[in-house]
Amino acid sequence: MNEAKSIHERKHVWRDEILLIVGLLLFVGVVYAVNNSLQPVFTPATLLLTGVFLAIVPAAIWLVFFYLQDRAEPEPKGFVLGVFALGGILAAAVGIPVVDDLFRVSHWLRSDTITTIVGGILVVGFTQEFLKYAAVRYSIYNSDEFDEPTDGVVYATAAGLGYATVLNIQFVVSNGGVDLGAGIIRIAVVALAQAAFSGITGYFLGRAKFESEQIWWMPLGITLAATFNGVFNWLQGIVTRPTLSLSGATSNAWMGLALAAVVAFVTTGVILVLVRRNLKSLQAGK
């Protein structure tokens, strides 16, 4: 097995997370600028194809950064891609049907503040976070390739971005394409949020594998991620609420992007601190 391996940290994981956030903000800026300056005209088919392509970009940005930097002790590319695909498949086969068709959240979730938060946590949060957890727990988790606590963050982020990609493709397809202004912001927000919540689950998964944690450890991780998920969606609804004035309604989609970026930065920072503190204590006790 891996008895002789030293305890270390894949430092580039944090760079990848930060680069994903910065890369996504740049991606949104570029698409927005191109759209405003060129004002491209699309046919329905090209609008749909463009939307699907743009929905894949956030995951592509992270995967490219990850592979470029994962040189010291590379994770098998197939495994990371496999968990990414599994996250997407679970979203399409289970997550979206459960949330949209079985629970029909669009009918009742936005009834009032309490409902938005409670329903967001219990239904949307737990469904999404459990499926991303399952994508890692029942695939790579028991493999020898999951050999560092930070691998939890790596694989959970891959699952989260797979989930986000399918959510975004569903959004694009159900709308027959995507507006390059507000739509591209939504795509980035979903990717940032899903990656951030997955990071929480990944941190708990990493520790669960390499330390003898209590029985409540992993349930706590899923509950925290689901709670962040539900609260974030509520806040997102508040900050993006259009401003009404005599001249019409103004979209606040940029505020939503700013919120998602802040949440992703803070979550990554907190997980980084926790992982480092944990590794130090492991090294001290070794």
Added chain:
Amino acid sequence: MANKQVSLGDRFAEITVVALTVIALIAGWLYKSSIENASLAFNAEGVSAQAPKGWLQVEPAGNEILHTVDIKSTGFGATYVIQKIPTTQEASAAEVSSRLSLNYAQNLLAFRMLDQREVTVYGREAYEISYVFVESNPDLTHDQLPSVVRGTDYVFLNGDHAVVVTFQADEKNYDLDMGRFLVFLRSLSF
């Protein structure tokens, strides 16, 4: 670093995560049901019912005494209507249903009768008609394909009038919305 084997503790933790998720979803379902089944007391012209809370109350027209629409529905919004139609003492529920059907056929696009039969609704004799039509929204800014709408009417005779309870919903949501309608129907008294 040791890549530890799956221990009994891991197994318990795994089962706990699954159990927690199931409990959360069951709690979510109960919460959803409590929101969707929340109701407001309705009482007019001797007819009372528990109407859905949060639905749009449309100004009743003609014989209507209640007309409420779920504006959060996708496509054609689920609609409940109660009408109180004057009849003669000799009129049968089937005759009232025929008049209703004729009226629908004249006013609704692509109206088709699917079924009609005598039924017992929560201990009360009634006549049920099931039909389908195509929504025709006269709003020119309504930039969506017309919805196929399924409807069911229950005709109850009550002395010199008939109480007609109508449920109409987008064909895609009809079966899912039927459960909520039955709660409404059960609450009806006159």
